[in-house]
Amino acid sequence: MNLEALIASSFDGLMLGFVYGLMAMGLTLIFGVMKVINLGHGPVIVIGMFAVLVMSQALGINPYLTLPVVAVLGIAFGVVMYFISLHRVINAPELTTLLATFAVNLIITGLMTVIFSTSPRGLDVSLGALQFGAVTILGTRVTAVVIAVIVTAALYFFLYRTRQGKSIRAVANNRNAAELMGIDSTWMLALSFGLGIMLAMISGALLATLFSFTVLSGGGLETKSFVIVVLGGLGNPTGALFGGIIIGLLESITTIFIPVSWVPVLEFVVFVLILLVRPNGIFGAR
Amino acid sequence: MKTLTNAPFWLLLVVIAVVAAAPVALNNVSLREDFFLILMLIILASSTNIIMGYTGYVSFGHIVFFGTGGYIAFFLMQSLQLHFVLAALCGGIAASVMALLIGVPVLRLRGAYFALATIGINEAMRSFVTNFEPFGGSIGMFFNFSVYDAYGGAKNAGQLAYYGIVAVALLTVAASFLIKKSKFGLGLMAIREDQDAAQVLGIDPARLKVLTYTISAFFPALAGAIFFFKNGIIEPGPAFELHRSIEALVMVMLGGYGTVTGPIVGAIVYDRLRSTLITAPPINLGTLTINLSNFHLVIAGVLLLAIVLFVPAGLIGWLRQRFAPVRRYLE
Amino acid sequence: MTPILQIEQVSKRFGGLLALDKVTLNVNAGEIFGIIGPNGAGKTTLFNVINGVYAPTLGRITFRGENVTGLQPYDLSKRGLARTYQVVRPLAELTVHENVTVGACFGRENLPLEKAETVADEVLQFVGLTARRDMLAGKLNVAQKKRLEMARALAARPIMLLLDEVLAGLNPQEVADMLGVVRKIRENGVTIIMIEHLMHAVMNLSDRVFVLDYGAQIAEGTPQQVSSHPKVIEAYLGDPKIAQRFLEGTG
Ligand SMILES: Nc1ncnc2c1ncn2[C@@H]1O[C@H](COP(=O)(O)OP(=O)(O)OP(=O)(O)O)[C@@H](O)[C@H]1O
Ligand SMILES: [Mg+2]
Numbered sequence: 102m103n104l105e106a107l108i109a110s111s112f113d114g115l116m117l118g119f120v121y122g123l124m125a126m127g128l129t130l131i132f133g134v135m136k137v138i139n140l141g142h143g144p145v146i147v148i149g150m151f152a153v154l155v156m157s158q159a160l161g162i163n164p165y166l167t168l169p170v171v172a173v174l175g176i177a178f179g180v181v182m183y184f185i186s187l188h189r190v191i192n193a194p195e196l197t198t199l200l201a202t203f204a205v206n207l208i209i210t211g212l213m214t215v216i217f218s219t220s221p222r223g224l225d226v227s228l229g230a231l232q233f234g235a236v237t238i239l240g241t242r243v244t245a246v247v248i249a250v251i252v253t254a255a256l257y258f259f260l261y262r263t264r265q266g267k268s269i270r271a272v273a274n275n276r277n278a279a280e281l282m283g284i285d286s287t288w289m290l291a292l293s294f295g296l297g298i299m300l301a302m303i304s305g306a307l308l309a310t311l312f313s314f315t316v317l318s319g320g321g322l323e324t325k326s327f328v329i330v331v332l333g334g335l336g337n338p339t340g341a342l343f344g345g346i347i348i349g350l351l352e353s354i355t356t357i358f359i360p361v362s363w364v365p366v367l368e369f370v371v372f373v374l375i376l377l378v379r380p381n382g383i384f385g386a387r
Numbered sequence: 388m389k390t391l392t393n394a395p396f397w398l399l400l401v402v403i404a405v406v407a408a409a410p411v412a413l414n415n416v417s418l419r420e421d422f423f424l425i426l427m428l429i430i431l432a433s434s435t436n437i438i439m440g441y442t443g444y445v446s447f448g449h450i451v452f453f454g455t456g457g458y459i460a461f462f463l464m465q466s467l468q469l470h471f472v473l474a475a476l477c478g479g480i481a482a483s484v485m486a487l488l489i490g491v492p493v494l495r496l497r498g499a500y501f502a503l504a505t506i507g508i509n510e511a512m513r514s515f516v517t518n519f520e521p522f523g524g525s526i527g528m529f530f531n532f533s534v535y536d537a538y539g540g541a542k543n544a545g546q547l548a549y550y551g552i553v554a555v556a557l558l559t560v561a562a563s564f565l566i567k568k569s570k571f572g573l574g575l576m577a578i579r580e581d582q583d584a585a586q587v588l589g590i591d592p593a594r595l596k597v598l599t600y601t602i603s604a605f606f607p608a609l610a611g612a613i614f615f616f617k618n619g620i621i622e623p624g625p626a627f628e629l630h631r632s633i634e635a636l637v638m639v640m641l642g643g644y645g646t647v648t649g650p651i652v653g654a655i656v657y658d659r660l661r662s663t664l665i666t667a668p669p670i671n672l673g674t675l676t677i678n679l680s681n682f683h684l685v686i687a688g689v690l691l692l693a694i695v696l697f698v699p700a701g702l703i704g705w706l707r708q709r710f711a712p713v714r715r716y717l718e
Numbered sequence: 719m720t721p722i723l724q725i726e727q728v729s730k731r732f733g734g735l736l737a738l739d740k741v742t743l744n745v746n747a748g749e750i751f752g753i754i755g756p757n758g759a760g761k762t763t764l765f766n767v768i769n770g771v772y773a774p775t776l777g778r779i780t781f782r783g784e785n786v787t788g789l790q791p792y793d794l795s796k797r798g799l800a801r802t803y804q805v806v807r808p809l810a811e812l813t814v815h816e817n818v819t820v821g822a823c824f825g826r827e828n829l830p831l832e833k834a835e836t837v838a839d840e841v842l843q844f845v846g847l848t849a850r851r852d853m854l855a856g857k858l859n860v861a862q863k864k865r866l867e868m869a870r871a872l873a874a875r876p877i878m879l880l881l882d883e884v885l886a887g888l889n890p891q892e893v894a895d896m897l898g899v900v901r902k903i904r905e906n907g908v909t910i911i912m913i914e915h916l917m918h919a920v921m922n923l924s925d926r927v928f929v930l931d932y933g934a935q936i937a938e939g940t941p942q943q944v945s946s947h948p949k950v951i952e953a954y955l956g957d958p959k960i961a962q963r964f965l966e967g968t969g
Contacts, residue, residue, distance in 0.1 A: 138499050140633075189696050195498045196445045197695055200640055203633055204692035211684030320629075324510055327503055335499070362518050362525070369511035376504045377492050570823050570831040577820045580809035587769060589795030589824030589874060645811075 103357075105235035110353040116242040118349025119249040120307050122342035124322065125329035126253070127300030133336030134273040134293040135191060140202040141182070142326055143319025144209035145298050149175070149305025150314050151213065154222055164224055164310055165244065171306045172299050179298030183291040191290065206319075213316045223313035245307040252303055253342060256296070260338075269293045273336075328372045334382020343384065395716050396564050399648065400557055407553040411546075419549055423617070425658050426556040427610050431631070432638040432650035433559045434606040439636065440645035441572055442599050443579030444494065447502045447632060448509030449607060452482040454626035455512065456608020457615040458522055464616065465528055471538065471547065475612035482608030483601045490600040494593065497582075506629065513627035527622030535619070548617035555613065559606040564647045566602070567718060575599055576645070637691050643701030647718040652702055661687065720783065722747040722878060722909055723768070728777030730760075730767050730933075737763040739933040740777070745878075750904055751911045752924030752941075756953060760933040761913045762804055765880050768911075769801050770794045782877070798826045798877030802867035802884055804913070810856030814847055815839070817855045817866055818873045825874020838873055845869045845899055861892045868899065879903065881912040885919055897923065921945065929953070 128142050139145075149171055156167040186205050190197045228240025260266040271279040272289040280286050308314065308322070329348050333340025352364055359367075375383060407426065410419035435449045460478035463469040469477070493504050517525045538544040566572040577585040578592050586592060615621040634657070642653025664683035669676050679686075698705050707714050721744035730738040737760045745751045753761050766772045768779060770791040779787045786794060800821070809817050815838055822834035822841070829837060842848045845865045850858060855866060864884055871879055881900070885893050897919060904910055914920040920927060921941040929937040929950050937947040944950055 132499075136499070138503070186692055186696075190699075193699070195502070196439070196644075197699060199445065199447075199499075199502060200636065201692060201695045203637075204688045204695060207684050207688030207691065209688075211682060211686075211688060214684065215681040324506065324629075327506065331503065331507075360518070362514070365514035366511060366518060369507045369514060373493075373504055373507040373511060376496060376500055376507065380496065380500055570834070573816065573820055573823060573831065576812055576816075577809050577824075580811055581807050583771070584803070584807040584809065585820070586791040587771065587795065587801060588820050588870060589792050589826075589828075590820075591790070591792045 107354065107357060109236045110357060111350060112236055112238060113242070114350040114353030115346060116238075116246045116349070117311070117353070118346030119246045119342070120304055120311070120345070121325065121329055121349050122345025123249040123252060123300060123307070124304035125326040125333070125341040125345055126256070126338045127297040127304065128326045129330045129333065129336055129341045130256075130300065130338055131294055131297035132330070133338070134269060135187075135290050136195070137187065137191075137198045137202065137294075138195075139294075139297065140199055140323075141186075141205040141209060142202075142301055143321075143323030144206050144213065145175075145178075145301040145319075146305035146308070146322050147213060147314070147316060147319040148178070148209065149302030150222075150309040150318070151217060151316075152302065153306040153309050154224060157224060164226055164306070165248075168248065168303060168306055171302050175299030175302035176292075176295035178302075179295030180291045182298065183294035187294065188287070188291070210316065210319070217316050219316050221313050221315050224309050226310045241310050245311060248307060249304070252300070253338075256300070256338065259296075265289075265292065269296075325368075328368050331372055331375055332383060334384060335380075337382060337384070340382045340384050344382070393568070395718060396561075396568075398716075399564065399718075400561060403557060403560060403651075404553070407556070411549070416545075419545075421662075423549055423552055425655055426552045427614060428635070428638060428654035428658055429556050429651050430552070430559045430606050430610040431635040432642070432654045433563045433647075434603045435632075435635045436639045436645070436650045437563055437566060437603040438599055440639055440649070441567065441575040441579060442596060444596065444600075445502045445636065446505045446600075446603075447636070448505035448507070448629065449603070449635060450627060450629065450632035451505070451509040451512050452486065452604040453607040453611035453614075453631075454509075454516070454623075455485060455611070456482045457611030457621055457626050458516060459608075460612030461528055461615050461621045462522060464534060465530060468534075468537070471544075471551070471612075471616055475551065475609050475616070478612040479605045479608040482604045486601045486604035487597060490597040491593075494596045494600060509627055509629055509632065513623050516627070517623045523621075525623060527620060527626075529620040541619075545617060548613050551613040551616075552610065555606060555609045558609075560647070560651065562602065562606070563650075564718060566599075567647050571595065571598075579645075637687070640691070640699075640701055641694055643704035643707070644699075646701070646703045646707065649701050649703040656702070657687075660690070721745055722782055723911075724778075724780040725764075725768070726778045726780075728764075728767060728774045728779060730763055730772060731775045737933050738767065738774070741930070741933070741935055743928055743935070743938065745909060745911060747909055748904070748907060749909060749925040750900075750923050751909075752920040752927040753911060753913045753930060754915070754917070754920055754927060754944075755930035759930040761930055762882055763933075764930065765801060765882055765911075765913065769799050769880060792824070795825055795874060796828065798875075799880070800825065800871035800874045800876035800878075801880035802864075802871050802882055804882040804886070806860070806863040806867050808855035808858065808863050808866055810854065812855055813852050814855050814858065814866060815842065815851045818842055818869045821870035821873035822875075825876065827875050834873070837875075838869075841869045841873045844872065844902070846895070860887050861889075864888065864896070865899075868896075872903065876908060878909040878911070881910060881914075883913055883915060885914060885916045893919065 124146060128139055131137055131139050152171050152174060153164050153167050156162055157164045182205060186201045187198060190201055226241055228244060230240060231238045260270055268284045269289050271284055272286045276286050329344035330341055332347055333344030355364055355367060407422060410422050435446060439445050456478035459481045460474040463474040463477055464471060489508060496504055516522050522528060535541045535544045538547055574590045574595050577590055578595060582592050638653035638657045639650045641657055643649025661683055664686055665680045667679040669678045700708055703717055707717060723745040725741055725743050728738055728741045741764060755761050767774045770789050773788040778785060781797060818838035818841055819834045822829050822837040823831060842851055845868055847865050847869060850862060858866060868884060885896055888896060924941055927941050927944045929944055931953040936949045936953055937944050
């Protein structure tokens with residue numbers, strides 16, 4: 102085994118892990134607040150990717166400068182999606198909300214396929230690289246990590262320091278009690294869905310700066326998000342960040358010991374085992 | 388059992404058998420191919436309904452049994468020259484044993500956790516098979532030409548596969564009906580409504596659920612064995628395609644969750660809709676040309692959303708709710 | 719005569735809360751045994767422990783001479799124990815008749831479906847729900863749901879029946895009807911333990927009454943003995959409304 106290779110790939114994995122964490126945070130936030138597993142998560146990530154692609158190519162804007170626009174679009178889209186697909190069935194059994202969000206998945210995937218076809222795309226961003234011995238750190242990755250951290254911090258500031266954020270947490274804790282305290286729970290549910298979608302879209306935008314992608318990239322990223330969310334504990338945003346880092350590290354480090362193609366086997370076996378043994382995540386209470 | 392003297396039960400089976408015989412009688416191969424697919428979807432939807440509609444456990448990754456049955460049967464036919472029927476049965480039994488083993492721990496999970504676990508199992512299995520060299524790894528396996536010779540050539544093998552799928556479809560629908568109308572089925576529905584109350588009424592939920600899961604794994608595995616036998620090639624992607632699993636859920640919802648005829652109707656409507664959309668000629672609106680085939684996913688999504696939001700009982704469920712006399716005939 | 723149910727030193731802890739504290743009691747075959755106590759005293763928890771929903775943290779439960787501590791609810795159902803829920807739990811998407819058939823199918827006699835369906839019809843007749851036979855259980859009103867709870871439990875042909883506040887939320891006419899049903903059940907030889915807040919009902923129906931407060935026994939005896947017990951009056955004075963009813967009920 103080669104120590105330098107190990108260090109190099111752990112760095113890579115660590116950095117990717119932050120973006121994965123951000124991606125899964127959107128899913129886990131929505132589950133935490135309204136007990137909905139958003140099966141439209143993958144296509145929403147893809148919307149984020151194409152939003153950057155379109156804006157940067159059509160308008161010639163630097164991809165990173167489009168991120169605030171992506172965020173605003175994300176919240177708006179999430180709120181609309183909530184009212185169209187979920188509001189009516191928010192108290193129905195889980196199956197109903199699973200299918201409602203899956204319907205949205207089909208609609209988005211279908212529309213995106215019609216508009217963009219399924220051919221591979223890529224953003225042409227390069228921010229150079231730093232070299233430390235065998236370790237190469239790409240500028241795009243560092244930037245992605247920094248942005249992921251900023252967005253996470255902003256999310257926490259919002260949830261813990263602002264009135265609306267506190268209301269969201271109250272609704273997540275106990276919707277009836279929150280309503281008795283005069284909180285408009287419908288709006289809070291819509292807003293948190295909007296936030297979840299925003300996180301997914303931003304992470305999509307960041308992933309677009311790192312890898313090439315297609316309209317169908319969402320499927321794999323969605324299942325990866327499930328794994329991360331379960332690792333960190335369903336409904337726990339901090340857990341999602343750690344889960345993301347674990348998966349990022351796992352994907353990069355294990356490839357030194359086992360063939361790349363075995364990594365998903367490991368991931369999903371771990372996923373099922375954690376669901377069985379520690380359904381609140383590896384950091385959660387039993 | 389009383390069901391065996393029940394007219395709607397036999398009526399349903401006879402209707403399916405007669406309709407399924409049409410392409411053979413007409414000697415129409417393309418119609419046979421269409422029917423093959425519909426019957427396969429009926430098997431997937433009906434067996435999903437047994438665990439999801441009767442018991443309330445939404446198995447998102449039910450396709451794992453289709454893939455597992457398909458792979459095991461394919462391997463046995465290809466490497467050991469086992470007869471198609473025997474190989475399919477082995478595939479079915481293997482899938483059931485697998486369901487029994489994973490069912491014991493996984494069925495303790497409730498709601499979303501169970502749904503996620505079934506997705507995880509399917510993905511784990513798919514990525515495992517992708518690496519499993521005896522099954523051809525990521526390339527999969529394909530038949531030597533000699534395999535079909537044992538059945539009188541590829542053409543006859545296609546016919547044989549069709550008989551197989553008809554038989555399995557009848558078997559699945561019959562099982563679904565018998566379960567629904569039995570004491571066992573009543574126990575399942577009690578679990579679906581309120582598992583804790585069901586326990587207090589004397590039901591051992593773990594035993595019933597695992598048994599149900601085991602049964603509901605058997606039929607898709609047979610379908611997988613037959614499907615890939617007909618195709619002559621099997622690959623990890625198509626064998627464990629999560630999307631197909633979720634489509635089966637859509638069919639169940641479309642026709643009516645927890646009913647016997649619902650998944651059948653759902654499968655037919657869904658399949659017809661999809662193929663109509665895919666093959667529809669483009670619509671010309673002056674300068675604008677709309678190609679419906681590109682919109683089939685969108686339309687399927689809109690339809691599903693409309694059903695979930697406005698007709699959650701599905702077509703058959705809605706009929707049963709609205710017109711009480713229908714209930715006697717449409718289970 | 720050995721008691722049909724013996725509860726010895728049973729405790730149940732939920733985290734930091736001791737919901738049952740070394741409860742000991744005996745119930746004789748054929749009696750109506752009343753359990754009273756302020757809200758949160760642990761009455762429902764006692765039922766949950768008796769019928770296996772929770773295993774007791776400590777102690778031993780003997781039913782018909784057999785140690786049943788830690789058995790599952792379905793095991794106990796097969797041995798002849800049935801219960802109703804304080805907060806009704808109908809199987810909402812099944813019909814009334816199907817609900818009761820579940821009780822008959824999986825209860826003590828483990829009947830085949832067709833027999834169970836007949837039994838269900840008899841029991842529906844008995845509790846007066848025949849007219850609602852084919853309605854979805856979720857659509858019943860509260861009084862009807864309480865009867866359904868009762869019917870489902872009875873269809874199991876139990877030896878002992880645990881009734882958790884079957885009178886709560888009923889109007890006086892409905893209470894009178896329900897009391898009639900309870901009496902008839904006892905006449906059929908079923909042993910009954912009932913939790914009840916409605917004092918005059920407990921005091922009139924019960925052969926013996928057991929008083930629970932903060933998870934511990936504070937009194938046990940005939941209705942007369944219990945109602946004049948100083949500790950009981952003290953416990954109920956913490957809950958003025960019930961104290962009032964308590965004093966009225968026993969006059
Ligand atoms: N599953 C549980 N987990 C934690 N605490 C519980 C649980 N079940 C009951 N408790 C607690 O145990 C105590 C006793 O509750 P229980 O329901 O047995 O009271 P009760 O006497 O039936 O009251 P009521 O008259 O209101 O029905 C309460 O403080 C309750 O909050
Ligand atoms: Mg109680």
